Amino acid sequence: MIFLQSHNELRNLGQKQVKFCPFCKQNQNHSIWLQYRLTTFNLIMNFASDVKYHLACSNCRNGVRLKNQEIEKYFKEKFKTHPVPFSHRYGGIIVLIVLSLLVVAIFANKAYKFLPDW
Numbered sequence: 001m002i003f004l005q006s007h008n009e010l011r012n013l014g015q016k017q018v019k020f021c022p023f024c025k026q027n028q029n030h031s032i033w034l035q036y037r038l039t040t041f042n043l044i045m046n047f048a049s050d051v052k053y054h055l056a057c058s059n060c061r062n063g064v065r066l067k068n069q070e071i072e073k074y075f076k077e078k079f080k081t082h083p084v085p086f087s088h089r090y091g092g093i094i095v096l097i098v099l100s101l102l103v104v105a106i107f108a109n110k111a112y113k114f115l116p117d118w
């Protein structure tokens with residue numbers, strides 16, 4: 001049975017700053033928000049796509065989109081990590097590698113049994 005789920009992830013990355021909000025018409029706290037689409041295959045393989053960053057007002061949630069490269073570079077320099085969790089970025093690839101190695105190991109084991117005795 002194949003399970004394929006897909007949903008939007010939304011995370012507040014913090015980094016608050018006070019800016020003027022044109023919707024609230026006053027100074028408000030603004031935070032960096034991370035939004036991405038997470039597709040999960042059979043509950044173990046994760047693929048993150050459509051990654052976006054926004055600087056949004058904490059009161060009304062309106063804001064502007066930020067450039068991905070700048071935010072990811074900023075987080076890498078300041079926190080030495082990527083805002084998107086590792087398992088969400090590379091989870092699917094790691095599972096595929098592990099399954100491939102398992103299949104290779106099984107076939108290598110079966111091939112070894114059919115070799116003639118020396």
Ligand SMILES: [Zn+2]
Pocket residue numbers: 021022023024025028057058059060061062
């Ligand atoms: Zn606002």
